[in-house]
Amino acid sequence: MPKEIILPELAESVVEGEILKWLVAEGDELKKDQPFVEVMTDKVTVELPSPYAGVLVKKLVNEGDIVKVHAPIALIAEPGEVAGAISDRNTEPTPAPSIQAQEERSIVEPGNVNEDSGEELSLFKPDKKPEQVKNPFTQATLRGVAVAEPPRAATNPYGRVIAVPAARKLARELGLDIAQIPGSGPGGRVRVEDVRSYAEHQGSRVEAAPQPTPVAPAPVQAPAPAGFPAPVQYKPPKGYEGLEERVPLRGLRRAIANQMVASHLYTVRTLSVDEADLTELVELRSRLKPEAEKQGVKLSYLPFIFKALARALKKFPSLNSSMDEARQEIVLKKYYNIGMAVATDAGLVVPVIKDVDRKSVLELAAEVGELAEKARAGKLTPEDMVGSTFSVTNIGSIGALFSFPIINVPDAAILGVHSIQKRPVVMDNDEIKVRHMMYLSLSFDHRLVDGAEAAMFCKEVIRLLERPDLLMLEAI
Structure with missing residues (x-):
């Protein structure tokens, strides 16, 4: 049975790390304590040693991903188990992730769920199954007494709402303030379903309105959380397109x-x-x-x-x-x-x-x-x-x-x-x-x-x- 390698606690205050570089490829044999990946945390780059000896069966995260501490980052198997593990993966290919899952991949956490199928991904063990997550907008009122306002969305230390990009995009298209939408994801992260449920809940409180003609949604600037400026997209000046180089904001920078x-x-x-x-x-x-x-x-x-x-x-x-x-x-x-x-x-x-x-x-x-x-x-x-x-x-x-x-x-x-x-x-x-x-x-x-x-x-x-x-x- 392949073993998970998790991102360990590298220091008391470190809660996440960026995968900078994989030092080995899938299928390579690893010795115990052999460095296999470079991770950056709080401006420090460290090479993680393998806690086990065996063969690296699968990388669970990509270079550039931000990974939470204790999240799995790779699978390793004994040499005799490798053929079976690879055979299993080849005979039953992993289904294509949903749009939401693709958007969430940039921040990897334990407990990822394939939200299209409702099934657990084979490489992760979520804390709750999707049907166990309570939707704060589907709870009935008590004998006509209004339920208290639902809690606001969780925010990071900089005051920015924790949400997957797909949820932000949908909230903008629907004209919703994402700061008002409680999230059911890990750490209170706002997911696409949370935005849809909130929209339905808001619609049920208003009398039916004429349906607008289906048109492509106009781009709407996301509302900025208190104290946090709205992101600005840079555009090259007219006539200078193609004369610029874009470098991903990664690593120490x-x-x-x-x-x-x-x-x-x-x-x-x-x-x-x-x-x-x-x-x-x-x-x-x-x-x-x-x-x-x-x-x-x-x-x-x-x-x-x-x-x-x-x-x-x-x-x-x-x-x-x-x-x-x-x-x-x-x-x-x-x-x-x-x-x-x-x-x-x-x-x-x-x-x-x-x-x-x-x-x-x-x-x-x-x-x-x-x-x-x-x-x-x-x-x-x-x-x-x-x-x-x-x-x-x-x-x-x-x-x-x-x-x-x-x-x-x-x-x-x-x-x-x-x-x-x-x-x-x-x-x-x-x-x-x-x-x-x-x-x-x-x-x-x-x-x-x-x-x-x-x-x-x-x-x-x-x-x-x-x-x-x-x-x-x-x-x-």
Whole structure:
């Protein structure tokens, strides 16, 4: 009997993954723990090892599919079972899926059902048979008393209704608000039958109206859920058709896009810009750099910035917080994990350095180098990417003067550090000197952090960077 291989839990917060690339073909023999598929979750690409030895009988999902954790992705069989399994599949070909099933394939979940026949697909085990799913619109009223309004459709974390594309299309054609249609699919997903039932229910509450002449439905823009803009379809300018290339939004670029949308929707981003005189820090690093190299560590300015941030975050805890949207609570964190934006050939990733306040400058320098190398080699693990309480992006490494960084949700703020440049500065005694200056740009969520507090936080970071000896004197 072939065994199912499911998408395992790759990290505590991971609920789904994108199938990037199959490393083997159907019919190939697999050894136990042999990598057989590449999966991306939360910007991390991992190769899944086979939990069994045998022959890959069937791939249940395609490259580019989004798969829920614990959903089956492949079938594997013992070598002696392969002939029988293939024979069974050849003698009874799988019936063509319905339009709705085709539309649902882009998000694969346990419990898919062939809705045309009402039968379970042979490769899945649904939680409920179709006849067991209750339709909220077919329940009778009680002795003339109106039943309470049915619940609204389920939504994803970005406020978008969870529905199959075919259901969205049908709702648009019927002029229905899909946000009002409860779904009977997995996780409350709205299916085609839910839209039809809702339409029939709405029609039964209105007196018979003349039937319109059958015409092709005009395209109607789908109503956008609250706080979520309606999707816009791009069209090439007249005369330039065929001179463009379309690339599917997949992999790391899709993960980045989702994170940017979440940052835009769930933060009130505000910018505070200041500058720091890093002349003393430049001199200190120059003295310590040879000693660090003797220990095999490349000493940059980031470890000093991280130490200063950890001190400042303890004085201004709102910068080290998150908003729990569901419970409407502010979460003040007592640990200090700093995300570090790293530019790679595939896109931007943000690995996290844990417990910054407990590590020395040299320990932080070594970890910065290791994580940056893993990021550029595509070897980051899910554990490397989670748990940040604050983030830093080093725009100065590529020469930018200053920027408006995007907050790495659910963090409350992100600090952009920029290029260190020699500039003339008027000193306290009115003397003009050449100093090593750097701009700092702090993006913060104004729901959690007041402008005055953000400015004071920046001043504290600047104080510690301008006097790096204070990092040695002050208690953690």
